[in-house]
Amino acid sequence: MTTELFLPLRRIGLAAALSAGAGLATAEPQHGIAMYGEPALPPDFVSLPYANPDAPTGGRFVEASVGSFDSLNPYILKGSAPWQLRFLTGESLMARSIDEPFTLYGLLAESVETGPNREWVEFTLRPEARFSDGSPVTVEDVIWSYETLGTVGHPRYHGFYGKVASIEQTGDRSVRFTFNVEDRELALLAGIRPILQKAQWEGLDFAESGLDVIPITSSEYSVTDFEAGRFVELTRNPDYWGNGVVPFMNGLGNIDTLRLEFFGDETAAFEAFKIGDVNTNREFNVARWEGQYDFPMVESGDVVLSVLPHSRPSGMTGFVMNTRKDQFADWRVRQAMIEVFNFEFINEAMTGSAQPRITSYFSNSPLGMQPGPAEGRVREFLEMYPDALLPGALDGYALPVSDGTERNRAGTGNALALLEEAGWTIQDGALKNADGDDFTFEILLETGASENQSIIDMYVQSLERIGVNPTISTVDGAQYKERTDAYDFDMTYFRRGLSLSPGNEQYLYWGSEAADTPGGRNLMGVQNEAIDGLINTLLTSESQDDFVAATRALDRVLTTGRYVIPIYQWNISRIAHSKNLHYPDTMPLFGDWPGWQPDVWWYEED
Structure with missing residues (x-):
């Protein structure tokens, strides 16, 4: 396995950024920082390669x-x-280029400096940095922002803050973050949190604000x-x-x-x-x-x-099953729900079969799992967690393919066989367990999502053929957020965009600690030691090859977890x-x- 897998994605100068070793961190102030290697743009760059510095305004x-x-x-x-x-x-200390897998360049900060193993990172603010009201952006604002967001801000900010041992002012315009875990990505994450004005929130409850207070930023x-x-x-x-x-x-x-x-x-x-x-x-x-x-x-x-x-991964879009609920705790039931979902028929009805199906979380990229059995370093990583793997993770897994007809006989038959193994059989025309309890669940949709509604209508017709009659609940945006924040759903629409440089956000999406955090992004409720361990491996990899292998292994565990019924991708x-x-x-x-x-x-x- 080599980093040549990434060559089709590179522009001039990007090859060095991806293939250079991970241990090149320097203890000198720099204009930018990359997850691996060096930034593609030099210190004297004029503008981003995908921007027009001569564009008119208005x-x-x-x-x-x-x-x-x-x-x-x-x-x-x-x-x-x-x-x-x-x-x-929102503006942050540094800004991310979307022309490189994960590289940051100075924004509020004029420079960044890291320890030899990225155990700490230090930023120096630009003297010109100002909030929209004209007041200067200070180190005090930076420290307050991280402490506030990390404790009472949105849960998306809490994970990073929990890995910070200290934040200290080291000069008039400089601030240093020291970390309490080995995680090379933290030096970059420290640069992309929003910086807010401390003075605005004196005497106000930041966590309870809404339309009454508009946050002052420097954008x-x-x-x-x-x-x-x-x-x-x-x-x-x-x-x-x-x-x-x-x-x-x-x-x-x-x-x-x-x-x-x-x-x-x-x-x-x-x-x-x-x-x-x-x-x-x-x-x-x-x-x-x-x-x-x-x-x-x-x-x-x-x-x-x-x-x-x-050239980014497909990510995952589809309908997620909440494994916190008894109906979907068994992987065989989840696979049955995937078998019943007649993708080929639905895709023809919705897109004229013009859009290919998402085949895994990182499909359409070099980070996606490869067909067939796991091999080499990918297999080595997976075999570290034998008790946490479901069928297909090691031997290979592919989504079912129907004949495109409305009845989907093969998928229906496979689903019924799996459900019988899990203790569910058709009795008097309905799917029931040994106690005679019906198998049913609620599909939660947001008002106005007409495309999702059309897909679900076709799916429900397929479910009826196996004796399942789900309830479809359509609620407004506020109710939808309230219910999904509380994980009060059985199945709902799901979409996660993924990048070519997956990192700590993976813990938020499917890490065990995020499974029970209100308002979190782990909607499927998965708690799996292989997922947690592989995320840690990709975060601590010191070579691009190990990083790719760890991500491919993670992709296998997620996909064979059967948590989401994938629909079509947008390449x-x-x-x-x-x-x-x-x-x-x-x-x-x-x-x-x-x-x-x-x-x-x-x-x-x-």
């Missing part, structure tokens, strides 16, 4: 979201805040107008402190006004786009893309249809947008990903 960017919101604080668990705010308003964008549940408007600060100061920001933040419009369902959102009330729309359904994007604004050329490539992005919205010719490695739209886009009329 114009409007209007995006539609389905659902609602009751908070403008995306850094806490309480309430439902627009997810975009975390990326549009070029600030919330300037909103109507609860209807829209949020952000305005670009022409006097943004980073203009001409931060190379990373050259060519970013070009649009004057960013507006997030909220709609009750996908149909209303699409209609708003068709008449120009919204000027950009990301389309996930290829059948709709090919069949419904012939409206007048497209035909006149006022709307452009852009198809954009990317390209489809964005319809106003002809006045433009993006650079150079696409980043991650493609359409947070940090690309609207970040590097600009508005310019012909």
Whole structure:
């Protein structure tokens, strides 16, 4: 196994960043830091390779979201805040390039320095760094932000903070983090937490805020107008402190006004786009893309249809089974639910069979599990946890493939055989256990998710053939968040985007400690020593080969866990947008990903 697996993904200069040894950390201040090797861009870089430093400023960017919101604080668990705010308003000590697997460059910090084994990391703030109200960003703000987010902020921030032994000021503008565990990624994670203004929250309860207090940050964008549940408007600060100061920001933040419009369902959102009330729309359904994007604004050329490539893993999208519930505690039942899901028939109905199925969590990338039995280093890693592996992890596993007909006889037969092994048989037309209890469960969906509803409607018809009649509950966005935060569901929609540099976020997604944390992201409730151990291995790997092997092994354990019923993947992005919205010719490695739209886009009329 060699790092040549990554060569198709690289741009000029990226090969060195991926293939260089992991032990090259230096004890001198640097302009950037990479998970492996050195940053691809030199200290004197002018702008990111996928940004246009000469882009004009001005114009409007209007995006539609389905659902609602009751908070403008995306850094806490309480309430439902627009997810975009975390990326549009938050700034951190360093910023991540989406043209490299995991590399950071200075943002609020002008330099980064680490210990020889990355047991500590130190940042030096730029003297120019300012919050949107003009006050300076200080080391005190940095320390307060990490302590606050790590204790009363959203649970996504707690895991990192628990691995910090100390945070101390080491100079007028410098701060050092010392870690209490061996984890090479922590030096990078320390650079990408949002920095908030301490003074704003004196006398206020940070964890209980909502629409009443809008967090002050240092970003070029600030919330300037909103109507609860209807829209949020952000305005670009022409006097943004980073203009001409931060190379990373050259060519970013070009649009004057960013507006997030909220709609009750996908149909209303699409209609708003068709008449120009919204000027950009990301389309996930290829059948709709090919069949419904012939409206007048497209035909006149006022709307452009852009198809954009990317080289990132598929991630996992589908319907997750909550293993905390008795119905789904047995892997044979979960496999039966996968067998019944007639993907080929559903894919034809939804996309015209144009989108391939997700085959594993890291499919569509060199990090994905390989077909057939586990071999070499992957097998060695897996054999460390013999009692935690399910069938297929070592010998090979593939999702079932139906004949494409509606009845899916083979899948139905396989499902019934597995269910019988697990103690469930059809009695009087219904699936029951030995005590005569019906097998049933609830599928929780969010209002307005019409595509998911259509998929579930077809799935329910298949379930009825094995004597299962699930309940479908459709709730509004606030209720949906409340219930999923409390893991109050049996099955629900699930989506996790994954990168080419998986790290500590894997603990949040499927680590044992996150399984019972309210508001966590381990929706399936998995607690598995192999998953925990393999995450630790990929975090502490000192070679790219071991990192790849550990990730492939993790992919096998997750996939053979049968926690999610996968649907189709998106190996390209489809964005319809106003002809006045433009993006650079150079696409980043991650493609359409947070940090690309609207970040590097600009508005310019012909």
